Amino acid sequence: MSDGPVILEMKSITKEFPGVRALDDVTMTVRRGEIHAICGENGAGKSTLMKVLSGVHPHGTYEGTILLDGQDVHFANIRASEHAGIAIIHQELALIPELSVTENLFIGGNEVATRGVIDWVEARRRAIELLARVGLEIDPDTAIKNLGVGQQQLVEIAKALAKDVKLLILDEPTSALNEDDADNLLDILRSLRSKGLTSILISHKLNEIAAIADAITIIRDGKTVETLSVADGTVTEDRMIRGMVGRTLESRFPHHTPHIGEPFFEVRDWVVEHPQIPGRLVAKHSSFYVRQGEIVGFAGLMGAGRTELARSIFGRSYGTWLGGEILIDGQPVSIPSVPAAIAHGIAYVPEDRKTLGLNLLDSIKDTIVSAGIARICRRGVIDLEAEDAAAERYRTAMRIKAASIDVGVSTLSGGNQQKVVLSKWMFTEPRLAILDEPTRGIDVGAKYEIYGLINELADQGKGVIMISSELPELLGVCDRIYTVFEGQITGEADARTATQESLMRQMTDTATANPTTTVTR
Amino acid sequence: MSTDLNLVPTGGPLTKNSSWRERFGGLGGNARQYGIFAALVVIILLFQGMTGGRLLYPDNVAALINQNAYVMVLAIGMVMVIIAGHIDLSVGSVVATIGGVTAISIHDWGLSWWLAVLLALVLGAVVGAWQGFWIAYVGIPAFIVTLAGMLIFRGLALAIVSQSIPVLDPTFNGIMANSLPNFLGRLGDADILTLVIGALLILTTIWAQMRSRSALRDHNLAVEAVGVFVAKIVLAALGIGVVTWLLSRSTGGTPIALAICAVLIVAYTFIMGRTVFGRHIYAIGGNRQAARLSGVSTRSVDFWIFVNIGVLAGLTGVIVTSRLGTALAAAGNGFELDAIAACFIGGAAVTGGIGRISGAIVGALIMGVLNQGLSIMGVDPSWTQVIKGLVLLLAVAYDLVSKRRAGTQ
Numbered sequence: 015m016s017d018g019p020v021i022l023e024m025k026s027i028t029k030e031f032p033g034v035r036a037l038d039d040v041t042m043t044v045r046r047g048e049i050h051a052i053c054g055e056n057g058a059g060k061s062t063l064m065k066v067l068s069g070v071h072p073h074g075t076y077e078g079t080i081l082l083d084g085q086d087v088h089f090a091n092i093r094a095s096e097h098a099g100i101a102i103i104h105q106e107l108a109l110i111p112e113l114s115v116t117e118n119l120f121i122g123g124n125e126v127a128t129r130g131v132i133d134w135v136e137a138r139r140r141a142i143e144l145l146a147r148v149g150l151e152i153d154p155d156t157a158i159k160n161l162g163v164g165q166q167q168l169v170e171i172a173k174a175l176a177k178d179v180k181l182l183i184l185d186e187p188t189s190a191l192n193e194d195d196a197d198n199l200l201d202i203l204r205s206l207r208s209k210g211l212t213s214i215l216i217s218h219k220l221n222e223i224a225a226i227a228d229a230i231t232i233i234r235d236g237k238t239v240e241t242l243s244v245a246d247g248t249v250t251e252d253r254m255i256r257g258m259v260g261r262t263l264e265s266r267f268p269h270h271t272p273h274i275g276e277p278f279f280e281v282r283d284w285v286v287e288h289p290q291i292p293g294r295l296v297a298k299h300s301s302f303y304v305r306q307g308e309i310v311g312f313a314g315l316m317g318a319g320r321t322e323l324a325r326s327i328f329g330r331s332y333g334t335w336l337g338g339e340i341l342i343d344g345q346p347v348s349i350p351s352v353p354a355a356i357a358h359g360i361a362y363v364p365e366d367r368k369t370l371g372l373n374l375l376d377s378i379k380d381t382i383v384s385a386g387i388a389r390i391c392r393r394g395v396i397d398l399e400a401e402d403a404a405a406e407r408y409r410t411a412m413r414i415k416a417a418s419i420d421v422g423v424s425t426l427s428g429g430n431q432q433k434v435v436l437s438k439w440m441f442t443e444p445r446l447a448i449l450d451e452p453t454r455g456i457d458v459g460a461k462y463e464i465y466g467l468i469n470e471l472a473d474q475g476k477g478v479i480m481i482s483s484e485l486p487e488l489l490g491v492c493d494r495i496y497t498v499f500e501g502q503i504t505g506e507a508d509a510r511t512a513t514q515e516s517l518m519r520q521m522t523d524t525a526t527a528n529p530t531t532t533v534t535r
Numbered sequence: 536m537s538t539d540l541n542l543v544p545t546g547g548p549l550t551k552n553s554s555w556r557e558r559f560g561g562l563g564g565n566a567r568q569y570g571i572f573a574a575l576v577v578i579i580l581l582f583q584g585m586t587g588g589r590l591l592y593p594d595n596v597a598a599l600i601n602q603n604a605y606v607m608v609l610a611i612g613m614v615m616v617i618i619a620g621h622i623d624l625s626v627g628s629v630v631a632t633i634g635g636v637t638a639i640s641i642h643d644w645g646l647s648w649w650l651a652v653l654l655a656l657v658l659g660a661v662v663g664a665w666q667g668f669w670i671a672y673v674g675i676p677a678f679i680v681t682l683a684g685m686l687i688f689r690g691l692a693l694a695i696v697s698q699s700i701p702v703l704d705p706t707f708n709g710i711m712a713n714s715l716p717n718f719l720g721r722l723g724d725a726d727i728l729t730l731v732i733g734a735l736l737i738l739t740t741i742w743a744q745m746r747s748r749s750a751l752r753d754h755n756l757a758v759e760a761v762g763v764f765v766a767k768i769v770l771a772a773l774g775i776g777v778v779t780w781l782l783s784r785s786t787g788g789t790p791i792a793l794a795i796c797a798v799l800i801v802a803y804t805f806i807m808g809r810t811v812f813g814r815h816i817y818a819i820g821g822n823r824q825a826a827r828l829s830g831v832s833t834r835s836v837d838f839w840i841f842v843n844i845g846v847l848a849g850l851t852g853v854i855v856t857s858r859l860g861t862a863l864a865a866a867g868n869g870f871e872l873d874a875i876a877a878c879f880i881g882g883a884a885v886t887g888g889i890g891r892i893s894g895a896i897v898g899a900l901i902m903g904v905l906n907q908g909l910s911i912m913g914v915d916p917s918w919t920q921v922i923k924g925l926v927l928l929l930a931v932a933y934d935l936v937s938k939r940r941a942g943t944q
Contacts, residue, residue, distance in 0.1 A: 331828060353830045362828065370828055373821030375888045384818060385829040387811050394810050399750050406754065418757055438829070 018046040020084075021212050022067075022181060027078035029062055029071060036062045037076070038236045044181070044214060044229075049207055051215045051227035055258055055483070059236040060216050064183055068102045069095035082181075099180030103170045105189060111159035116141040118158055119173050144172040148202050163291070164195025168202060175206075182206075182213040188222060189317050192294075200226050218315040220251040220522050232257035251519070259485060259514040267490035268462065270469040274493060275306030279446050279477055284338030286326040296322035296333055298502045304446060304477035309468060311492030311509065312481045314521045319501035320481045321365055324448045328362040329355035342445075356385060359445035363435055363452060365481070371435040372423050379405040379419040381434050386442035408437035412467065429460025436467060447471055448479040453487065465491050485514045497521045571882055571897050574930075578901055582908030589911050590904070593785035596778070597793075601711055601858065603903035604792040605630075605851045605867075607896055609874035610881070611803050612844030614895035617878050618807075619840050620820045620887030621677035625666065625684030626848045626874060630867030631692035633658050633852030638700040638862030641707060648707035655849040662688070663845020664838070671837035685871070696864040702856060711858035714787030715794060725780070726788030733779025737772045744768055792854065796896075799847075804892045816840060820887030876923070877902060880930040901926070 022044040029037040037059045044050045052060050065071045067080065069089030080087050082098055089095040092102075109118050116134075119141050120126050126137040141154040148168045158166060167187055174182050184203075188196035203213060203226060217223055223230060230249060232239040239257045242249050286297040296319045304310050312320045325332035327340065329352035339346050342358060349355050355362070364370035372381060382405045383390055390400040405419040412433045416426060423434055432452060439447060449468065453461045468491060472478050482488050488495055489509055497505040497520035505520035582590045589595065609626050616623045637655045640646040646654065662684075669680045702708060719727035744764070751758050758764070782789055807813035815836045818826035827833050851870070856862045879885070880901055881894030902923055909919045 328828075329830075351832075352828060353832065356830045364825075364828060369822070370824050373818055373825055373888065375817075375821040380814070380817075384814070384826075387814060391811055394812065396809050396811065396814065398747075398809065399754060402751070402754050 018048065020044070021046040021082070023079075023081040024063070024067065025079045025081070027063065027066055027076055027080075029066055029076040036236050037066070040078075040233065040236070040238045042231050042238065042241070044212060046212055047207060047210050048228035049203060049213050049215055049226055051217060051223040051230045052233060053217065053220065053223060053230060053254060053258060054233035055485070058233045058258070060233055061185065062236075063233065064102060064185060064214070064216065067095070068092055068100055068183065096177060099178060100183065101174035101177060101179040101181070102183040103167075103174060103185065103187060105186045107163075107166050107170055109158045109166055109169060109173075112157060114155045114157055115145070115152065115161075115169055116154040118169060119144060119154075119176050121173075122177075125176055140176065141172075144176055145169075147175055147206075148172045149198070149205070162195070164191045164198065167191065167195070167199060171202065171206075180212065182211060183216070184213060185216045186218065186317070187215070188217065188219060196222070218317075218522060220254050223254070224249060224251055230254065234258060251522070252515070255515050255518045255522075259518055266462065266486070268466045268469060270472075270491075272309070272472065272493050273307045273475075275308075275475065277303045277305045278343050279304040280341040280344075281327060282339050282341065284323070284326070284340075285336040286322065286333040287336050288322075289333050295336075296501045297326060297338075298500075300338070300498075300501075300503045302496055302503060302506075304479060306475050306477060307472050308494065309472050309478045309480055309492045311488035311495035312479060312498055313485060313488050313495055313517050314483075314498035316483060318498045318521065320498050321450055322501070323498070324362060324450055324479065324481060325364075327355075328352065328360055328448060331355075331362075356442055356444075359443070360448065361385075361439035361442055361444035361446070362448045363432075363439055363450060365450035365454060367428070367431055367435055367455075371438075372431060374424040375422070377420050377422055378409065378414065378416055378426075378434055381423050382408050382419075382437045382441055385438050389441070404441060408441065412437050412440075413463065427460070429456045429463070432456055432460070432464060433467075436464075440471075444476065446477045446479065448481070450481045451483065452480065453482070453484075461487075485517055488517075489514065571880070571894055571901075575897050575901050575904070578904050578908075582904060582911075586908055586911045590908050591781060593781050593783075595907065595911070596781045597714070597785040597787060597790050599903055599907050600790050600793045600796070602907070603899055604711070604796055605854050605870060606873045606877055606899040606902065607796045608799060608847050608851050608854065609844075609870055610877040610895040610899045611799055611892055612840075612847035613871075613874040614878045614881070614883055614890045614892060615803075615807070615816055615840050616677070616844055617875070617883045617885075618820045618887060618890040619816050619837065620823065621670065621837070621840070622875065623666075623677065623681045623841070623844055624871050625681040625688055626844065626851070627867040627870035627872075628685045628688035628692060629659070629662050629845065629848040630852045630855055630870055631862075631864060632688040632695070633662070633849045634856040634862045634866050635692050635696035635700065635864070637852055637856050638702050639695065641702050641704050642700055648704050648710075651704075651707060652710075652853050655853045656846050657849070659845040659847070659849020659852070660842050661845070662848070663842035666845070667838040667841030670841060671834040677841075692866070693864045696862055698864060700862045702860055702862065707853075708857050708860045709791075711790075711792055711854060713791055714785075715789045715791060717788045725783040726785075727783075729779060729783035729788045732789060733775055733783070736775050736779075740771050740775070741768055795850075795854075800892060800896055807892055812836070812839070817888060820889075822888070873899075873902065876927045880927055882934060898930075 020043055024040065024042045027037050027040045028035070040059065040063055042063070052063070054060050062071070066076050069092045072090045073088035082100070087098060089098070110121070116137050120132070120137050123132050126133050126140065138154055145152065145154060148171050150165060150168050150172070152161070152165065158169065161169065171182070188199055191199065200222060203215070207213070215223070215227065228244055230242040230244065232242070232254065234257070242253070280303040282301050284297050284300040285295060288294040288296050300323055302310070314320045322332050326335060327349070329349055331352055340349055341347065347358055349358055349360070368374065373384070376384070379401060383401050387396065390397050390404060402419065408414070409416065409419055414430050414433045414437070416430065423431055426434065436452070452468070453464050456464065468478055468480065480488065480492055489512060492509045495507050495509050495512055495517065496503050497507070497517055499521050507517065579590065613623060613626070633655050636658060637651050640651045640654055641648065666680050666684050669675045670677045715728055717726045717728050719731065721727060722730070744767070748758050748764065782793070807816065815826070815831045818829065818831050819833050819836055823833055851867070855866050859866070877898035878890060878895045879898070881891065881896070881898030883890030883894065905923055905926065906919060909922065910916070
């Protein structure tokens with residue numbers, strides 16, 4: 015199948031954002047009727063590449079050429095790319111929950127309308143036809159909200175088919191599905207392929223890719239590493255992993271000699287349910303511990319459940335707690351709320367600074383004292399001088415670059431904002447600091463400083479949990495690393511002996527019993 | 536009214552980048568705040584001219600305060616609600632209901648005036664707790680809950696008052712009719728007590744400013760330039776001085792209504808700037824999720840701000856009933872809109888997180904001066920409405936445009 019005529023060629027695509035080169039001379043060739051997988055680490059540039067292809071980043075904002083069926087195409091927006099037959103299905107579904115399947119399939123209306131008037135009988139007839147093509151046996155009048163996630167995913171595909179799609183792009187289509195639904199989805203993709211549909215599949219799940227793809231393009235740090243043709247012979251998951259991580263560890267991390275003490279924080283058998291989807295567990299009987307002075311890493315791909323686990327521990331601020339216990343100094347403790355978590359010496363620096371970490375209307379000073387305000391209060395009255403003094407102390411200690419502590423946090427750079435958020439949590443004098451993606455969106459120099467601050471925390475005898483999607487960072491900073499996959503802790507490794515390959519294997523597949531799945535087609 | 540006791544947190548962070556502000560760096564985050572004070576002064580001078588000096592007749596100044604006390608009291612509660620990201624549409628109806636119950640308690644049950652006032656405040660708290668419960672713990676948007684409250688309490692007011700209930704207690708009616716007793720006598724035509732209060736206010740302002748300046752120095756923190764500092768104090772003293780001088784020559788001296796408002800302004804400015812509760816209100820309005828993850832009990836804060844505005848609505852019920860000497864079923868009609876308008880004219884943000892007590896008070900005064908000035912000039916009340924509406928629109932438009940400009944620089 016993968017020797018059909020070329021349908022899409024992306025040549026030398028380069029896309030720059032201010033200060034970052036997200037794509038650097040990426041080239042990719044997709045043949046008609048194949049399933050072409052793109053894989054790479056978080057942030058490797060997969061999504062950016064698809065945004066270039068689908069017109070989210072319009073022609074002129076990138077360099078390079080896109081040939082669709084041999085024609086040079088210039089998409090000004092998503093509508094233009096849809097018109098040319100490219101449909102993209104995002105991770106977050108774009109269906110309207112209150113409307114019926116038919117209404118969602120023809121939400122644009124033009125396919126079934128004459129002079130702006132929609133023919134609902136025709137729409138219904140075509141809806142039934144489309145649903146049959148994706149193997150869905152449901153009443154087309156069902157409201158979307160009454161469908162499962164797997165069925166919704168298939169409705170999305172049907173919606174793309176309604177537009178006479180030539181090239182279907184699926185971004186992590188199975189990340190929200192359970193195994194049966196995921197298998198079903200892959201079957202549907204196979205059957206669509208046999209009817210000549212070309213698709214591009216972005217997935218973190220290497221076993222899926224190995225099972226279904228005809229060709230695989232691997233992207234790393236915005237560059238094409240290689241394109242593997244499954245027909246050429248054998249492609250193993252190990253082979254893909256090597257391509258994905260193949261970067262060397264540079265001396266990007268400050269030197270640090272750990273002084274590790276006794277375990278003081280332990281989580282046992284922790285079970286948490288998704289807040290909106292009953293029955294979906296985001297933490298499945300997770301158990302782990304942290305020692306004094308230790309930096310513990312949590313590795314996993316996006317959506318693996320690391321943030322959810324961390325936030326559920328931090329005063330059950332995410333999901334529904336179903337079971338498990340937390341022990342501090344060997345004693346079981348109850349931490350049902352954020353104030354209780356702070357009182358027990360837990361700090362959580364969220365992954366999304368702007369929506370969860372900062373009040374962008376506040377000054378540096380107000381932010382730094384906000385989580386530990388009781389420390390500068392007497393009977394509910396704030397001592398403004400103590401506030402100034404505390405803020406000034408952290409501005410100096412954390413080397414926050416700002417004219418004064420009265421400067422608004424919205425005007426600071428990412429690195430300095432992160433230092434303010436770290437200061438805010440250091441001010442609560444925690445024993446355990448949970449840092450969720452502490453260096454995301456920060457330039458290299460500031461990253462180095464943040465690593466240094468993390469080391470200092472550990473040297474003060476605090477426990478640090480660091481969640482990161484960058485494996486080199488975890489290997490460079492942490493003492494011990496847990497891997498998480500689909501809400502489950504799948505492994506524990508000593509950072510001195512672990513490698514990116516060994517971690518990647520554990521964070522992509524629970525079925526580690528068979529890590530060298532060989533695919534021959 | 537223009538006393539800045541320096542209890543106020545640094546606000547207006549969105550104007551941070553403007554070059555205007557850099558040039559007047561000493562003004563801190565107060566640029567927007569000074570703008571609104573300046574607007575008030577300009578409007579006063581404008582009407583002073585157009586009314587041939589009648590706007591600032593001593594008795595007119597006292598009347599202005601008495602007539603607008605209700606907006607100031609409600610605006611204090613409302614600005615806290617708005618900063619937290621909510622709205623309260625029910626206060627007008629609540630004022631009518633509680634005013635009615637207060638009148639009945641004096642007229643029918645023979646309660647003494649102070650018990651009636653206490654009853655009004657407690658009832659206000661109960662009403663606030665009722666609405667706060669639905670908003671904070673059930674999670675119904677405040678717009679809906681207080682819209683329902685608007686209907687419920689207007690209905691209750693009609694049911695219990697039917698048309699009107701007279702209040703014949705002279706002390707109760709005196710709350711709004713009388714002034715502070717001028718037991719110090721008069722110096723020429725000036726009430727000495729008023730002069731003393733004014734002088735004390737000026738001294739307190741100077742003392743508070745000096746103290747905060749030296750505290751900043753002690754911590755080696757930047758202080759504003761001496762010129763700006765002195766100018767600020769002189770302007771504040773001048774403002775207090777003028778109002779004091781005018782009031783001292785009015786028939787009664789300092790109206791009790793002014794004393795009530797002044798105490799509330801100082802107390803709530805302190806709460807918003809210096810207490811954990813105040814900080815938490817700004818925090819949940821600025822970013823509710825971040826506040827929750829910082830350990831703020833967002834629900835309890837939501838609940839208590841509605842209890843608070845309930846109590847202030849209760850107080851307003853007393854003020855309105857006392858001023859009219861009778862409870863009316865139609866009392867308080869449209870008060871919620873006056874209070875909301877005062878907050879937005881005073882620089883509060885519709886999206887929450889931004890606003891000040893002093894801003895809301897100045898907003899209330901701007902509307903009050905407009906009302907008074909236009910009515911002295913004999914302008915038809917229907918046109919007064921039109922003008923007030925336009926002022927609200929322009930004030931908010933000015934705010935948005937200046938923020939946008941600051942943001943693009």
